Amino acid sequence: MQTPERLDGRALAYIGIALLTWSSAYAAIAYALASFTPGEVALARLSIGSFCFALLLLVKRVPMPARRDWSQMVLLGVIGLTVYHLCLNSAETRVASGTAAILISLIPAATAALSAIWLRERLSPRTLAGLGVALVGVVMVVLVSGKDVKFEPMAALVLVSVLASATFFVGQKPLFARNSMLGVTGFTFFAGTLATLPFGLGLPHALAVAPASHIGALLWLGIAPTFIGYIAWNAALHRASASQVSSFIYFSPPIAVLIGWVWLGERPTLLTLVGGAVTVGGVVLANTKRRAPQVAAPMAATPVKQS
Numbered sequence: 001m002q003t004p005e006r007l008d009g010r011a012l013a014y015i016g017i018a019l020l021t022w023s024s025a026y027a028a029i030a031y032a033l034a035s036f037t038p039g040e041v042a043l044a045r046l047s048i049g050s051f052c053f054a055l056l057l058l059v060k061r062v063p064m065p066a067r068r069d070w071s072q073m074v075l076l077g078v079i080g081l082t083v084y085h086l087c088l089n090s091a092e093t094r095v096a097s098g099t100a101a102i103l104i105s106l107i108p109a110a111t112a113a114l115s116a117i118w119l120r121e122r123l124s125p126r127t128l129a130g131l132g133v134a135l136v137g138v139v140m141v142v143l144v145s146g147k148d149v150k151f152e153p154m155a156a157l158v159l160v161s162v163l164a165s166a167t168f169f170v171g172q173k174p175l176f177a178r179n180s181m182l183g184v185t186g187f188t189f190f191a192g193t194l195a196t197l198p199f200g201l202g203l204p205h206a207l208a209v210a211p212a213s214h215i216g217a218l219l220w221l222g223i224a225p226t227f228i229g230y231i232a233w234n235a236a237l238h239r240a241s242a243s244q245v246s247s248f249i250y251f252s253p254p255i256a257v258l259i260g261w262v263w264l265g266e267r268p269t270l271l272t273l274v275g276g277a278v279t280v281g282g283v284v285l286a287n288t289k290r291r292a293p294q295v296a297a298p299m300a301a302t303p304v305k306q307s
Contacts (some may be wrong), residue, residue: 025225037208038089042201048222080168080194110166111246
């Protein structure tokens with residue numbers, strides 16, 4: 001499969017939109033869990049996202065994906081959406097946000113490994129080094145941000161989310177080559193939402209007694225990080241390799257720190273800023289291609305005059 005050698009401006013814009021919306025999801029999930037179970041949060045979030053997708057597909061008259069790809073899309077929807085959200089929501093009831101941030105940051109490495117195996121994407125030493133440097137920066141940001149970081153058995157659910165997300169990102173890539181990006185994304189969302197139904201049967205009752213602010217958190221989760229975020233992310237995946245795009249997930253914890261600074265007045269320390277700079281440097285290194293050495297053009301042969 002041919003993919004661009006460099007990320008273009010549109011791909012970077014899509015990634016930025018996805019990261020800004022996704023970075024707000026962790027706080028919204030924790031806020032909503034005060035009134036809803038992990039299964040109810042997942043069902044509400046995916047249902048709202050699926051409703052938005054249904055309207056978009058209807059208005060734009062997006063064709064259905066090829067029937068031969070339906071089974072694969074159903075499987076990807078269940079793994080990448082149902083399993084991911086159920087595990088992450090359940091983990092956030094026990095696991096500290098700092099711990100979750102570190103573990104979720106393993107997604108780029110997992111995606112790169114799956115891309116190399118599944119899509120035959122070649123990972124250069126420069127890319128691998130960049131991923132490692134970026135992960136060090138993320139750990140620095142989390143450790144010095146004042147958040148509680150401790151590991152417990154519940155953290156294993158976050159690791160399941162990491163594998164589910166990497167599988168989702170990589171598995172969709174070949175489907176975009178022969179189907180509409182919106183069609184594939186919408187189809188996986190419909191499948192993921194249906195698979196979540198058994199885990200959120202108490203949602204109607206919970207909505208009836210929950211405060212408006214917690215219901216608002218569900219609406220935000222369904223519209224911004226889910227509907228808008230996944231469209232933007234998949235649009236970036238459609239334009240560049242899965243390993244390239246996923247490396248930008250390392251920006252999520254530093255963005256969350258900046259959001260806390262602007263919104264909650266939580267001033268970052270100098271080491272936090274240093275960790276953010278290390279993260280940026282690692283992502284840039286991972287996505288910088290070595291220039292091929294220029295070969296001097298052969299000199300044109302001088303015609304020999306006939307005497």
